[in-house]
Amino acid sequence: MTTADDALLADLKRVLGDRVRADSAERALLRRDASVFDGGSAGPTCLCESTEEVQRVVRIALAHGRSVVPRGAGTGLAGGAIPLGAPVIISLSRMNRILEVDTDSRNAWVEPGVVNLDLTKHLTPLGYHFAPDPSSQQVCTIGGNVGNNSGGPHCLAYGVTNAHILAIEVVLADGEIVTLGGLDAEPSGYDLRGVFIGGEGMLGITTKVAVRITPNPPAVRTLLLSFDTPRDAAATVSAVIAAGIVPAAMEVMDQRITIAVENYVNVGYPRDAGAVLLAEVDGLPDGVDIDAQRISDIGREHGATDVRQAASDEERMLLWKGRKTAFGAVAQIAPNYYLHDTVVPRSKLADTLEEVYRIAEEHDLAVVNVFHAGDGNLHPLLLFDGQEPGIYDRVHAAGAKIVEASLAAGGVLSGEHGIGVEKQPYMHQMFSEDDLDHQERLRHAFDPACRSNPGKVIPVGHSCADIQSLRNVPEEVWG
Amino acid sequence: MSDFAKLVGAEGPVTVVGGRTRWHVGGAVHSDAREVHAPSGVVSYDPAEMTVTVRAGTTTAELTATLAGADQRCALPERGGTVGGSVVIGENHPEVSGRGWLTSSVLQVTYISAEGKVVRGGGPTVKNVSGFDLPRLIVGSLGTLGLVEEVILRTNPIPPRSQWVESHDADPFTIASQVLRPSAVLWNGSSTRVLLEGHAPDVAASLNSLTSIGSWSEVDGSFDLPQYRWSLQPAELNGCSGTFVASIGVGTVWRDEPQPRPALSPSVIEISTRMKSNFDPTGRLNPGRSAF
Numbered sequence A: 001m002t003t004a005d006d007a008l009l010a011d012l013k014r015v016l017g018d019r020v021r022a023d024s025a026e027r028a029l030l031r032r033d034a035s036v037f038d039g040g041s042a043g044p045t046c047l048c049e050s051t052e053e054v055q056r057v058v059r060i061a062l063a064h065g066r067s068v069v070p071r072g073a074g075t076g077l078a079g080g081a082i083p084l085g086a087p088v089i090i091s092l093s094r095m096n097r098i099l100e101v102d103t104d105s106r107n108a109w110v111e112p113g114v115v116n117l118d119l120t121k122h123l124t125p126l127g128y129h130f131a132p133d134p135s136s137q138q139v140c141t142i143g144g145n146v147g148n149n150s151g152g153p154h155c156l157a158y159g160v161t162n163a164h165i166l167a168i169e170v171v172l173a174d175g176e177i178v179t180l181g182g183l184d185a186e187p188s189g190y191d192l193r194g195v196f197i198g199g200e201g202m203l204g205i206t207t208k209v210a211v212r213i214t215p216n217p218p219a220v221r222t223l224l225l226s227f228d229t230p231r232d233a234a235a236t237v238s239a240v241i242a243a244g245i246v247p248a249a250m251e252v253m254d255q256r257i258t259i260a261v262e263n264y265v266n267v268g269y270p271r272d273a274g275a276v277l278l279a280e281v282d283g284l285p286d287g288v289d290i291d292a293q294r295i296s297d298i299g300r301e302h303g304a305t306d307v308r309q310a311a312s313d314e315e316r317m318l319l320w321k322g323r324k325t326a327f328g329a330v331a332q333i334a335p336n337y338y339l340h341d342t343v344v345p346r347s348k349l350a351d352t353l354e355e356v357y358r359i360a361e362e363h364d365l366a367v368v369n370v371f372h373a374g375d376g377n378l379h380p381l382l383l384f385d386g387q388e389p390g391i392y393d394r395v396h397a398a399g400a401k402i403v404e405a406s407l408a409a410g411g412v413l414s415g416e417h418g419i420g421v422e423k424q425p426y427m428h429q430m431f432s433e434d435d436l437d438h439q440e441r442l443r444h445a446f447d448p449a450c451r452s453n454p455g456k457v458i459p460v461g462h463s464c465a466d467i468q469s470l471r472n473v474p475e476e477v478w479g
Numbered sequence B: 001m002s003d004f005a006k007l008v009g010a011e012g013p014v015t016v017v018g019g020r021t022r023w024h025v026g027g028a029v030h031s032d033a034r035e036v037h038a039p040s041g042v043v044s045y046d047p048a049e050m051t052v053t054v055r056a057g058t059t060t061a062e063l064t065a066t067l068a069g070a071d072q073r074c075a076l077p078e079r080g081g082t083v084g085g086s087v088v089i090g091e092n093h094p095e096v097s098g099r100g101w102l103t104s105s106v107l108q109v110t111y112i113s114a115e116g117k118v119v120r121g122g123g124p125t126v127k128n129v130s131g132f133d134l135p136r137l138i139v140g141s142l143g144t145l146g147l148v149e150e151v152i153l154r155t156n157p158i159p160p161r162s163q164w165v166e167s168h169d170a171d172p173f174t175i176a177s178q179v180l181r182p183s184a185v186l187w188n189g190s191s192t193r194v195l196l197e198g199h200a201p202d203v204a205a206s207l208n209s210l211t212s213i214g215s216w217s218e219v220d221g222s223f224d225l226p227q228y229r230w231s232l233q234p235a236e237l238n239g240c241s242g243t244f245v246a247s248i249g250v251g252t253v254w255r256d257e258p259q260p261r262p263a264l265s266p267s268v269i270e271i272s273t274r275m276k277s278n279f280d281p282t283g284r285l286n287p288g289r290s291a292f
Helices: A003-019 A024-029 A051-063 A116-126 A142-148 A192-196 A230-242 A255-265 A285-301 A313-324 A326-332 A346-362 A391-408 A424-430 A433-446 A464-471 B003-008 B060-068 B083-089 B134-138 B172-177 B200-210 B234-239 B266-279
Strands: A045-047 A068-071 A088-091 A098-102 A107-110 A165-171 A177-181 A205-212 A219-227 A249-254 A275-283 A306-309 A336-339 A366-371 A380-384 B014-016 B034-036 B042-046 B051-055 B106-112 B118-122 B147-154 B161-167 B184-187 B192-198 B217-219 B228-231 B245-247 B252-255
Touching: A003 A045, A003 A051, A051 A068, A051 A088, A051 A165, A051 A205, A068 A205, A098 A116, A107 A116, A116 A142, A142 A205, A165 A192, A177 A192, A177 B266, A192 B134, A192 B266, A219 A230, A219 A285, A219 A313, A230 A249, A230 A275, A230 A285, A230 A346, A249 A255, A255 A275, A255 A313, A255 A326, A255 A366, A275 A285, A275 A313, A285 A306, A285 B200, A313 A326, A326 A336, A326 A366, A326 A380, A346 A366, A346 A380, A346 A391, A380 A391, A391 A424, A433 B118, A433 B134, A433 B266, B003 B034, B003 B106, B003 B147, B014 B147, B042 B060, B051 B060, B051 B083, B060 B083, B083 B147, B106 B134, B118 B134, B161 B200, B172 B184, B172 B192, B192 B200
Parallel strands: A045 A088, A068 A088, B014 B034
Antiparallel strands: A098 A107, A107 A205, A165 A177, A165 A205, A219 A275, A219 A306, A249 A275, A249 A366, A336 A380, A366 A380, B042 B051, B051 B147, B106 B118, B106 B147, B161 B192, B161 B217, B184 B192, B184 B245, B228 B252, B245 B252
């Protein structure tokens, strides 16, 4: 360890005491997030417990010429939380208090480390929930949801995180504390709140969030439709949207993942179906019955071999449990998976899905598909054994083809996982130099010196200040 | 390079003119600014995709009519003017709870930069987190960061039934506890109008629930709204007095006089000032007008 590190640590410890971690085990743990990406290098980790502590840590890092990376639960799948250049890591998981709930105005102030599902559990007895429900909601945090503009199955009808955040308290990269947005109807000025959401921690560090809370619908109908092929399921999804129905959720799983889920949690999915569609409508009792019937009819017109409606809340929860544990279930098929995330127009779902199967076959990889079909959000999981020599090259090559196919279908790079380091190399395929230049200008308005989570999103080499920020770290530091 | 980009060029003060329906917002544009008009027309509309690509100079009336032809609508307020003007003003529809927030409905934006370049932000799909969110920045920017050429908007089905009802004795603040997702609850101090939308049996059931808190009659539409919008917190609305219409649960209040511009914090002003100078270093886009 160098003298420079000693001085940094000493300054951090003066603020946080033993809540600064710099041992090798901790640093090894925080080099990664839930993505397949490696290669990060963590500096000291600061377990902050207040906005003021975050501010002081940011200022100390700045004084020592180090960048900062905010970290929630580390469930990100695009490498957005991977520390580059041995930054000071600011862990927000201890800032996990629900500060205030106002059911009259339908909002709540929470700290960024509050776990997504914990917020909804807290709101349930009051008759409300927090609408964004990513699959990782049992562990992911509200701060992370803000950073990624997270989605989830129910954002089909309710919208992604951006639609559910009213205001954000942020510590900027220079240590200033600022509140973006407000609880009023149409806060004046540029919509810096809206811009900050999905900023992947590169625009500042979230320290407090005002979320919109959503009343629980009195009636919910959940349908499980079975099909011979994923194409039939996808065609049903397109037809439901075309019929003017906006269900609360429409999720498709192919046969391989359906069987894996059945083996894993045994929730009653059909093992013999080529694909299943989980569709949910919510609202008032009469309307949901009308929509459930229409979805069932449309399904049968498009080849549904069986349509089942959950008869009880217990059955409904079981059906959802199956969908939400799908990523865990793939472990039976292969030790590793690489989860992709692209979006295509809904009418292109079936074609793109077939292209995904073809690409996997071409690269001699197993693939399963479990995805947010309602908004065209594909989630192919490439399955492999990480021990196999050269396997990652094949996995990344197949991933590149999937991205290419999605863009060719008129889609986008990411629906809810973000760019991080994963999709950085593809940004040029979706955006021109001028587009990227303007994204960079936006970022510099918040963080002119590129001190907050540098090296992500904007392609490497595009941002001089980012490179500068990463190179400022002495080579021997935190080796 | 598009014709509009050539028209905007890279030098000299320039202002884009829509329908002039909100020309006063953000200050008077300098008189030496050259006036340009954005191109108009619906570029593509696939109702089954629930998105529409439309040029900024298109009137909202034309867009509304196009969407209505496929039983759809969008979040833009139908108050005259152009699509581009509505997007950069950023006002929400008075029935925002039914229509959705304008900012969430702008999926992609194409604008001409201060350097005369065509810049695109966002993407064509209903869900997208690819890079920094330029569309959110452009909504409400008053044309100070780029001049909008084209947008892709999310559309939504028009509900099977829409019914306004009015009560003179119901407490407007208790309506949300009686009705799930009313599309609007407007209160003028003496009476309350509620917009119920959805399947016909749901609308009937909602109206039935409302009778427990007052007597109601069907009416043809909303109140006439005073000209100026005030942005308040929903919790502040019960203090409203004078001539007003308040959107309960939302916080918008329409009045005859404009709201004094609230003071922004020094840090917000600092970010905003940097944003403006990063996007428009010479201050040539709509000079004199400011969004903050």
